[in-house]
Amino acid sequence: MLKYDIIIIGGGPAGLGAAVEAYEKGVKNIVIIERDKYLGGILEQCIHNGFGLQEFKEELTGPEYAQRFIDKVEEYDINVMLETMVLEITPDRIVKAVNSKEGVFTIKAGAIILAMGCRERPRGAIMIPGTRPAGILTAGTAQRYVNMEGYLPGKEIVILGSGDVGLIMARRLTLEGAKVKAVVELMPYSSGLTRNIVQCLEDFNIPLLLSHTVIEIHGKDRVEGVTIAKVDENREPIMETAQYISCDTLILSVGLIPENELSQKAGIELDPITGGPIVNEMLETSVPGIFACGNVLQVHDLVDNVTAEARLAANSAIRFIREGEFGKSNIAVKAGNGIRYVVPQKINVDNIEKRIKFRMRPVNVYNNAMLVVKSGDKYLLRQKRQRLTPGEMIDVNLSKDILKNANLEEGIVFLVEEG
Amino acid sequence: MELKEITCIVCPLGCRIQVEMEGGEIKSVKGYSCSRGLEYAKNEVTMPKRTITTSVRAIGGHLPLLSVRTKEPVPKEKIQEIMLELAKVEVKAPVKIGDVVVKNILGTGVDIIATRNLYVK
Numbered sequence: 275m276l277k278y279d280i281i282i283i284g285g286g287p288a289g290l291g292a293a294v295e296a297y298e299k300g301v302k303n304i305v306i307i308e309r310d311k312y313l314g315g316i317l318e319q320c321i322h323n324g325f326g327l328q329e330f331k332e333e334l335t336g337p338e339y340a341q342r343f344i345d346k347v348e349e350y351d352i353n354v355m356l357e358t359m360v361l362e363i364t365p366d367r368i369v370k371a372v373n374s375k376e377g378v379f380t381i382k383a384g385a386i387i388l389a390m391g392c393r394e395r396p397r398g399a400i401m402i403p404g405t406r407p408a409g410i411l412t413a414g415t416a417q418r419y420v421n422m423e424g425y426l427p428g429k430e431i432v433i434l435g436s437g438d439v440g441l442i443m444a445r446r447l448t449l450e451g452a453k454v455k456a457v458v459e460l461m462p463y464s465s466g467l468t469r470n471i472v473q474c475l476e477d478f479n480i481p482l483l484l485s486h487t488v489i490e491i492h493g494k495d496r497v498e499g500v501t502i503a504k505v506d507e508n509r510e511p512i513m514e515t516a517q518y519i520s521c522d523t524l525i526l527s528v529g530l531i532p533e534n535e536l537s538q539k540a541g542i543e544l545d546p547i548t549g550g551p552i553v554n555e556m557l558e559t560s561v562p563g564i565f566a567c568g569n570v571l572q573v574h575d576l577v578d579n580v581t582a583e584a585r586l587a588a589n590s591a592i593r594f595i596r597e598g599e600f601g602k603s604n605i606a607v608k609a610g611n612g613i614r615y616v617v618p619q620k621i622n623v624d625n626i627e628k629r630i631k632f633r634m635r636p637v638n639v640y641n642n643a644m645l646v647v648k649s650g651d652k653y654l655l656r657q658k659r660q661r662l663t664p665g666e667m668i669d670v671n672l673s674k675d676i677l678k679n680a681n682l683e684e685g686i687v688f689l690v691e692e693g
Numbered sequence: 694m695e696l697k698e699i700t701c702i703v704c705p706l707g708c709r710i711q712v713e714m715e716g717g718e719i720k721s722v723k724g725y726s727c728s729r730g731l732e733y734a735k736n737e738v739t740m741p742k743r744t745i746t747t748s749v750r751a752i753g754g755h756l757p758l759l760s761v762r763t764k765e766p767v768p769k770e771k772i773q774e775i776m777l778e779l780a781k782v783e784v785k786a787p788v789k790i791g792d793v794v795v796k797n798i799l800g801t802g803v804d805i806i807a808t809r810n811l812y813v814k
């Protein structure tokens with residue numbers, strides 16, 4: 275069986291970043307497996323700007339950001355298998371894949387890096403009564419139609435959900451001549467980045483209706499309109515507020531979920547909240563030698579963070595193939611009051627060189643709150659944060675010295691203290 | 694005295710910046726985290742600008758479209774006009790990332806550049 279030091283599954287920014295890092299650190303017997311025709315992943319259809327300010331100190335579009343890494347992959351002549359789909363991975367790191375040239379084949383890895391990205395919550399995941407006419411599609415599909423295939427999905431549009439993809443598409447469709455009548459958001463806040471609300475909605479006077487939802491879809495063969503209503507604190511529609519909006523297209527931007535069928539089949543433990551694998555400080559999953567980075571681990575807003583994560587995964591994979599297993603994690607990491615999840619979910623302080631970055635999301639919007647890390651009753655860190663919102667991932671760096679003060683039995687907890 | 698609250702969009706951090714204005718003059722700027730943000734806030738209260746990202750029709754390429762952007766931000770009120778102008782543009786593959794697709798669009802002094810490689814089909 276053909277053997278590689280590192281097999282990277284997925285050729286988006288996470289996979290590309292991991293490959294370039296491994297190569298630059300001297301591990302060259304590696305391969306990227308990508309099911310699509312091209313490298314770049316989701317970035318290929320994200321033609322808007324807003325990528326790379328941290329990584330390259332300039333503002334790039336998605337394809338430009340991806341190309342910087344693709345150029346390196348080509349320059350280094352890193353092995354790439356395109357139009358090749360990974361079907362299965364096993365705990366002993368055998369990868370089974372298929373393509374039209376070789377059919378089904380298996381290869382063995384010293385370490386595997388999962389970089390499969392995420393997918394959109396499908397239409398079936400939300401329950402809207404009414405018929406199922408044509409003209410309902412997800413924001414990512416709309417993005418692909420408009421930006422890759424050159425086809426406008428409709429003229430009068432309502433967008434349900436204010437995630438980044440939905441916001442970006444509100445502007446994109448407006449620029450292409452469609453009328454976006456409203457962006458309807460169930461929650462009292464948007465899950466998108468502030469900058470996207472300013473740049474994509476406010477600039478074009480597109481109304482953002484918070485605490486609203488679509489309660490009915492009208493039309494037989496094609497969407498003719500939707501009924502929307504305000505919702506109460508329990509997210510139940512308030513019927514007296516129902517109003518009809520005529521439109522020919524309803525776009526759903528109701529969230530992304532990490533793509534983890536492969537991981538699950540390999541027996542990798544998943545975090546029910548992130549939908550991604552449970553990892554340690556090395557970004558290693560519950561199966562030794564299998565690492566995860568990018569949107570397959572947790573849905574990121576910023577590709578720069580994906581690249582940073584990919585580098586860490588690559589360095590950990592290298593350490594694994596050189597030194598073997600890392601030893602058990604000894605501190606559990608938990609999400610406390612106000613925090614939805616924290617990655618990594620467990621750590622082993624002995625493996626940390628100087629400091630480690632934790633990434634998390636709050637459950638709500640908080641202004642001038644304290645972000646706190648505790649171990650039992652002991653405070654390890656208290657940081658004032660001007661604004662916390664679920665749409666923006668929070669980073670917290672903790673040094674090894676601070677972590678040494680943690681009580682191993684209690685673990686550490688991240689939480690928000692208000693007031 | 695007039696207080697303008699601006700959300701900086703130069704980078705995804707989205708800092709909230711408060712600009713104090715008096716008689717069309719900037720009195721004070723607060724809340725920015727870097728010099729790019731300071732500059733953005735000053736411009737936003739006097740002459741707002743945006744980078745336009747869109748696509749133009751392509752012939753003979755691996756995709757039917759070529760994604761493009763304004764090389765620098767352009768005045769916000771020009772967005773519509775530039776979009777109409779770009780609707781008339783057609784390019785032939787191959788195109789290299791960074792190639793100028795339209796020079797000095799509508800006299801703004803800003804070029805339209807390709808944001809991806811377009812290969813011959």
Ligand SMILES: Cc1cc2nc3c(=O)[nH]c(=O)nc-3n(C[C@H](O)[C@H](O)[C@H](O)COP(=O)(O)OP(=O)(O)OC[C@H]3O[C@@H](n4cnc5c(N)ncnc54)[C@H](O)[C@@H]3O)c2cc1C
Pocket residue numbers: 283284285286287288289307308309310314315316317320322323324325326358359360361389390391392417438439442533536567568569570573574575576577578580705
């Ligand atoms: C619409 C949208 C707008 C965004 N806007 C911004 C922005 O303005 N600024 C910013 O910084 N970030 C933005 N992001 C976030 C950023 O682009 C993503 O977080 C990042 O692209 C994720 O990279 P990834 O490599 O993890 O996943 P992806 O890019 O999704 O790549 C995963 C790859 O894995 C492949 N794959 C999956 N399963 C298999 C398999 N079984 N076999 C082989 N290959 C497989 C897929 O085909 C895909 O190419 C945006 C994201 C979206 C969706």
Ligand code: SF4
Pocket residue numbers: 701702703704705706707708724725726727728729730731
């Ligand atoms: S002020 Fe600087 S850091 Fe803050 S959003 Fe603007 S560019 Fe980003």
